[in-house]
Amino acid sequence: MFLVPTSAPASNIESIALAPNAHANFPSLSNEAGWRCKGDLWSNLHDICELLNIRFSSNKGKEILFQHVRYKAGQKIHKIGQHFENLAIVNCGFLKTGVIDEYGSEQVLSFPMKGDLLGIDGIYNQCHATEAVALSDCDIILVPYKTFSTLGHTYAELEQAMFSVMSRELLRERTMASMLSALGAEAKVARFLSNLGIRFSELGYSGKVFNLRMTRHEIASYLGLAIETVSRTLTALHELGVIKVDQRQIAIIDALFLKTFRRLPSTRSRIKVTQMTAPKVTRSLTKNITQKVPVLSAKNTLLQQNKELANILN
Amino acid sequence: MFLVPTSAPASNIESIALAPNAHANFPSLSNEAGWRCKGDLWSNLHDICELLNIRFSSNKGKEILFQHVRYKAGQKIHKIGQHFENLAIVNCGFLKTGVIDEYGSEQVLSFPMKGDLLGIDGIYNQCHATEAVALSDCDIILVPYKTFSTLGHTYAELEQAMFSVMSRELLRERTMASMLSALGAEAKVARFLSNLGIRFSELGYSGKVFNLRMTRHEIASYLGLAIETVSRTLTALHELGVIKVDQRQIAIIDALFLKTFRRLPSTRSRIKVTQMTAPKVTRSLTKNITQKVPVLSAKNTLLQQNKELANILN
DNA sequence: CGCCAATTTGAGTCCCATCAATATTTGTGG
DNA sequence: CCACAAATATTGATGGGACTCAAATTGGCG
Incomplete structure (x- = not known):
């Protein structure tokens, strides 16, 4: 339902407007087989800054245009080892980034979505260290790094914003x-x-009810867990009543619980506060949380604590 | 022995040379009690670029000076929540960065050393999200963010380098x-x-024999392990013959083993290779490693495998 | 419908955290 | 310098949480 923004009607016009100072030989994005539809949209600097949540007051940015590119689910925006040429901003859609180890196992590192910046890891070494894959159909704005770099020291604000x-x-x-x-x-x-949920609500979607765009496998990889553990934990949280799970549909019932719950860290992991750390003004919220957080005994599993928790929470 | 660079003799000259464009009201670094010796050294832009491993060909950088500050072991360079004013570059010494959770437990995030940049996390929000603590006596170069920002769009190369x-x-x-x-x-x-070891050798120290500057506790926190596990694992590696451990003295015997060893990741974490990922040219090294890596059965612990491994390794 | 992938569920095992006790080092003051 | 205390490390025993293997179930799609 909610998470896939209705993309603007796609007409395959290939005439892309480019600002004069945009990189001349526009990057050939991929040598990968498969069809790709070049987007018919372009964005100016102002659009991009808005997308990135950057305030940019100068009004010179209208003339600088950036190309949109569409990716279908499963396509790769960039691969590991590929020469770095563009940063990319997610305009809509959902992706994953990750690395592949020697055994072919994928390690998921992030799930970028609207407004996120892709490719930063390529700046160092001029070479992508991670790959980015579209989980859904995506609309991506390409920002040639050369252009970006030029703009940076033309518009001081922009540079600051990029940092x-x-x-x-x-x-x-x-x-x-x-x-x-x-x-x-x-x-x-x-x-x-x-x-x-928080990210979704920041994007204007519902933070309470949403679809997962990624598989359990990808979640497990991201969290450093086994896929079975993810599955079991989801059902456990469901039976606890803090969420509802139906396949990839998620409904969050008790957001506070999800945010604050953690297993009991014993005194072992407590490091002596060094020297003259005055108590300082701990944020008022922190104090509250410290007392309100439902701390579960490490000896029990979520499932076994249904009643116990129900008491705490009500 | 090796890891503590002999610091230059400290004379408490307080006259600090500042370039005209350096931030006027020089930041009051800390409201923390305790004595601090202002360094008698200053660095120009070239020194800094060299420290950061940045090539900077312009020769205008000589006139721009940055203040050195000395910190004694245990002192904090910045605290969580503190207003962000400076980036900092480690000139010599060893530090840790980390966050403190609601329970007062410290979570170690990195161990910066010579040439590393501190405080990046403060740019966003103008407020430090982590704290940085000196593990040994340190010499830190302060780079007021305002100065840094100004320089960035004056010297294009420099900006690029900072990215x-x-x-x-x-x-x-x-x-x-x-x-x-x-x-x-x-x-x-x-x-x-x-x-x-790798970082030490990059810094010109021995990558084979060195002292740990951090406690087992801090290592454990950094790695997400229990302190006992760290201790046990060190002795296990020692008895395996791949390292020598004597308190905080470490000698690396089999560097390749340390770098490539990993526990067997079952098929579980293997994600189906997506679509049209041509085999591509995997680095020759990768292929070798894939076959040479000593993969240990997940069912045994290092200690129990002394002989088994000895066979593999010899 | 039949096949394949994704997910769920169960049972068993193991790795690692935990508790506990001791040893060693560091720091401090007399 | 030594004694005492506190911090840091080591080592052992034990239990539990998460991984593993295995099988059943569901859902998607030609």
């Missing part, structure tokens, strides 16, 4: 790493759903 | 996340040591 976007991306990765190493399986899945 | 550095940082995080979710405890520790 900000990269910083945000870095933050996400860190949050992810933190989650991966500190939380148990149940909490991982819970936060995964919570984060999805 | 590159941020891209590299992002790559590291991704590699980390990938490792955290895909590897077992033994492989985590092995790769941790391997990565340390």
